[in-house]
Amino acid sequence: MGELIDALAVALKAGLGFQAIFLALLAIGINVQFGYTGLLNFGQIAFALLGGYGIAISVSQWGLPFWVGVLVGLGAAVVLALLLGLPTLRLRADYLAIATIAAAEGLRLLFRSVSATPVTNGTRGLAGFNGDFVALAPWDTARQYPILGTRWSGGELWVTTVGWALVALSCLLVWLLVRSPWGRVVKSIREDEDAVRALGKNVYLYKMQALVLGGVLGALGGMVYALGTASANPDQYQNANTFLAYAALILGGAARVLGPVVGAMLMYFIIQFADTGLRTLIGNGIIPEDLLSATDVAQIRFVLIGLGLMLLLVFRPQGIFGDRREVMLDAR
Amino acid sequence: MPAEPVPAEPVPGRPAAGGAHAASLDAPAAGAPRLLARAALRDVPWEVGVAKPDPAIVVDGVTRTFGGLTAVSVDHLEVQRGGITGLIGPNGAGKTTLFNLLTGFDQPNTGSWSFDGRPLGKLAPHQVARLGVVRTFQLTKALSRLTVLQNMLLGAQGQRGESFWRALVPGTWRAQERANTEKAMELLTRFKLDRKKDDFAGTLSGGQRKLLEMARALMSDPKVVMLDEPMAGVNPALTQSLLGHVKDLREEGMTVVFVEHDMDVVRDISDWVVVMAAGKVIAEGPPESVSQNQAVVDAYLGAHHDAPLTVEEEDRVLAEAEAAIAREEGADGDVIGSDTRREEDR
Structure with missing residues (x-):
């Protein structure tokens, strides 16, 4: 029983940790693009990579202050969004999807390539760029703090505090936007962009704004991740994270302000709980070693997530927060 | 017999509403726009490309080809302001393509056209709409996962809250939103959709969607309304109500262009009919002239279909x-x- 509570505590820590924040920010960005505007961005991780490396390169390589690094990261995300949007947003939705998925993979390969090594330090990545950030913490970052049965280091606590503040601000921003006439226009674009054009709205401009906003939110996620791990490595930014964020968004409920946040927390909670729980059960001999070995757990937990998502889509296609009536309109 | 003068007497002294109504029936020149347009078009010859007394839209030499197919090839066409112009023609005649060209949804290969003297050639659809030319679609475009009221509000023009930064400060757009909501509710009441205002548009019936689309277009205070088959797939009762609404648009001084297949409808409401076949305008004139026109009959039924045998x-x-x-x-x-x-x- 004590082990079960331990597993829950570890899972809770994961659900509140910087990885969950990372996923939540990616998913909030995707929610703006896909959930509200209907844009298919399959390369959200590229924006996160630019955010993380924006800080890492500016501080470690160019010796710039931390805040400049943040601005560089955000600026790079805006530029990427414009580059992807300019040629594709006048075309059908599929073209943006193709361009973004290619950009995500291409950028990761570029950052880890030999020719980029002088700037990005290749596959070894960059580290030691979060000193300024950690120094801002109002508490002693060297100490360990026990919270809810788990131990958090001061630095970890600082990253998560700032991270959740960013998530809260992002949610507030999205909430303000989607209840305004601006939100009404982008939701209408999701439904039928020609109808919106016929009513005198510049659809292209709105799509671009949504793409840039979602990209900036993704860049913030990448920054939190880089600061959380205190390093930036191209292979941290695998495009699988984009799809994990989509899964989190669908789990929480698309086109809902809090959907992506709750989805991301739950996702990490479930992944971690399945991991710790299964390991405990194997360690206790409740699950026999020849049925499932401890080394298989890392894979099997994603199988469990997949099964859970399938059940969700069958029994609750609108996600946790979604409106069933709204989702069912599509099926007709 | 003595009873008769009694109800007749109050008539001259009745309030202005009744009087105005009577005037519109009796004195055409006195200001009823319907009859104004009719009167203006009375002396216009029944010829293809004829000049109208007060054209709102002028089309010149517009062609559009898709590969080897010439979908539209219109030499000259003028649309009378304040009138209802019916656009008819067999399937594939190029009516919808012409609509798309006029509203910026498609670009022509050659030619120019203007609205109120302003060339529309290079404008994007939203720019055309902002000039006051709004359209509806053959396949109704209700925004399913928005409520009926939200659909309506989308139609309003010049909304401050539609700019990204101002959207974040509700104070800048609240008052305008309230005014728009009031206007939307008035229109919804007129189109008998007010009780549906909080329903998703996707739950409406086909006919209700047509009504919603027309009402939404009116939210933008258009000068020209272009309706692509407004009566298609609508039951006869609702057709009558839609017809009434189209006539109301003219009473309010708007120019209406509509595509329709039902000849009874066309005869009922049009002031002027333009017939297209194979991308060309083959005839135009008042509705009664068109059904007698040999070119029109040939286009619809094929030449020689009823030539008597010798x-x-x-x-x-x-x-x-x-x-x-x-x-x-x-x-x-x-x-x-x-x-x-x-x-x-x-």
Whole structure:
């Protein structure tokens, strides 16, 4: 029983940790693009990579202050969004999807390539760029703090505090936007962009704004991740994270302000709980070693997530927060 | 008999509403826009490309080809301001393509057109709409996962809250939003959709969606309304109500262009009818002129469909038929042949 509570505590820590924040920010960005505007961005991780490396390169390589690094990261995300949007947003939705998925993979390969090594330090990545950030913490970052049965280091606590503040601000921003006439226009674009054009709205401009906003939110996620791990490595930014964020968004409920946040927390909670729980059960001999070995757990937990998502889509296609009536309109 | 003068007496002294109504029936020139447009078009010759007294839209030499197919090739066309112009023609005549060209949804290969003297050639759809030319679509475009009221509010023009930064400060757009909501509710009441205002547009019936689309277009205070098959797939009762709404648009001074297949509808509401076939305008004129026009009848039913057979042709057909029967029936084929003929005569 004590082990079960331990597993829950570890899972809770994961659900509140910087990885969950990372996923939540990616998913909030995707929610703006896909959930509200209907844009298919399959390369959200590229924006996160630019955010993380924006800080890492500016501080470690160019010796710039931390805040400049943040601005560089955000600026790079805006530029990427414009580059992807300019040629594709006048075309059908599929073209943006193709361009973004290619950009995500291409950028990761570029950052880890030999020719980029002088700037990005290749596959070894960059580290030691979060000193300024950690120094801002109002508490002693060297100490360990026990919270809810788990131990958090001061630095970890600082990253998560700032991270959740960013998530809260992002949610507030999205909430303000989607209840305004601006939100009404982008939701209408999701439904039928020609109808919106016929009513005198510049659809292209709105799509671009949504793409840039979602990209900036993704860049913030990448920054939190880089600061959380205190390093930036191209292979941290695998495009699988984009799809994990989509899964989190669908789990929480698309086109809902809090959907992506709750989805991301739950996702990490479930992944971690399945991991710790299964390991405990194997360690206790409740699950026999020849049925499932401890080394298989890392894979099997994603199988469990997949099964859970399938059940969700069958029994609750609108996600946790979604409106069933709204989702069912599509099926007709 | 003594009762009769009693109800008749108050009539002259009745309030202005009744009086205005009576005036619109009796005195056409006094300001009813419907009859103004009719009157203005009365002396216009029934010719293709004829100049109108007060054109709102002028089309010149517009062509659009898709590969080898010339979908639209209109030399000259003028649309009278404040009137209802019906655009008819068989399937594939290029009516919808012309609509798309006029509203910026498609670009022509050659030609120019203008609205109120301003060229529209290079404008994007939203720019055309901002000039006051709004359209509806053949396949209704209700925004399913928005409520009916949100659909309506989308139609309003010049909304401050539609800019990204101002959207974040509700104070800048609240008052405008309230005014727009009031206007939307008035229109919804007029179109009998007010009780549906909080329903998702996707739950409306096909006819209600047509109504919503028209009402939404009116939210933008258009000058020209272009309706692409507004009555398609709508039951007869709702057709009548839609017809009434289209006529109301003209009463409010708007110019209406609509595509329609139902000739009764066209005859009922149009001031002027333009007939297209194979991408060209083949006839135009008042509705009653068009059904007598030989080119129009040919376009719809094919040339020679009802040209009477000559006597020689009749004899030849008859002889062929008899010969065929004779071959089949052998010697008494003749008898059977004449029997059959006699039966047919009865």
